[in-house]
Amino acid sequence: NAGVTQTPKFQVLKTGQSMTLQCAQDMNHNSMYWYRQDPGMGLRLIYYSASEGTTDKGEVPNGYNVSRLNKREFSLRLESAAPSQTSVYFCASLGLAGGYSYNEQFFGPGTRLTVL
Amino acid sequence: SQQGEEDPQALSIQEGENATMNCSYKTSINNLQWYRQNSGRGLVHLILIRSNEREKHSGRLRVTLDTSKKSSSLLITASRAADTASYFCATDSGGYQKVTFGTGTKLQVIP
Numbered sequence: 001n002a003g004v005t006q007t008p009k010f011q012v013l014k015t016g017q018s019m020t021l022q023c024a025q026d027m028n029h030n031s032m033y034w035y036r037q038d039p040g041m042g043l044r045l046i047y048y049s050a051s052e053g054t055t056d057k058g059e060v061p062n063g064y065n066v067s068r069l070n071k072r073e074f075s076l077r078l079e080s081a082a083p084s085q086t087s088v089y090f091c092a093s094l095g096l097a098g099g100y101s102y103n104e105q106f107f108g109p110g111t112r113l114t115v116l
Numbered sequence: 117s118q119q120g121e122e123d124p125q126a127l128s129i130q131e132g133e134n135a136t137m138n139c140s141y142k143t144s145i146n147n148l149q150w151y152r153q154n155s156g157r158g159l160v161h162l163i164l165i166r167s168n169e170r171e172k173h174s175g176r177l178r179v180t181l182d183t184s185k186k187s188s189s190l191l192i193t194a195s196r197a198a199d200t201a202s203y204f205c206a207t208d209s210g211g212y213q214k215v216t217f218g219t220g221t222k223l224q225v226i227p
């Protein structure tokens with residue numbers, strides 16, 4: 001049981017390049033999330049997917065697109081990277097915990113992205 | 117905008133001391149959770165407190181919630197060097213997509 005996995009761990013892009021961040025979970029969770037984390041800003045929600053086949057914008061969606069490929073996988077795409085997108089990106093899934101009494105988010109290890 | 121704001125932003129204490137960090141939030145919540153993040157890692161869930169609870173314990177962790185003041189505190193007793201990490205509160209206002217994270221407190225425990 002690997003939990004939530006993300007690839008790549010590190011990436012350096014030039015302004016204008018595109019890339020896709022991959023995320024997968026093996027916990028059979030319905031909901032998945034993409035966050036970005038910047039110093040002093042905490043975690044900000046980019047996009048989420050409440051279930052397979054649905055995606056919705058979060059707090060900071062501009063410049064990103066997502067695909068919920070199947071129940072396991074949720075990818076984040078930067079079509080034309082900008083220096084303002086330099087950040088650490090976390091994928092998370094939501095599942096029941098505490099004896100099924102509440103929802104808990106499970107996080108991947110993160111992707112450190114630098115845009116030059 | 118951030119729902120939760122942690123205070124202090126950074127805290128440095130000696131091993132064995134207690135560490136207290138606070139979280140304030142803006143709107144009504146269903147529950148409040150605390151997460152821990154080790155440097156370069158993802159967040160890990162620590163403890164949850166529901167809106168109808170005032171205090172909860174888990175090992176060396178004690179969480180309090182004051183809904184009238186819209187604030188929560190996390191106390192780590194008898195701190196260890198391994199407790200060095202950033203701690204985030206996360207509020208759930210209903211609907212799982214509305215979980216919102218605060219800005220975090222960076223705790224350093226000096227051996």
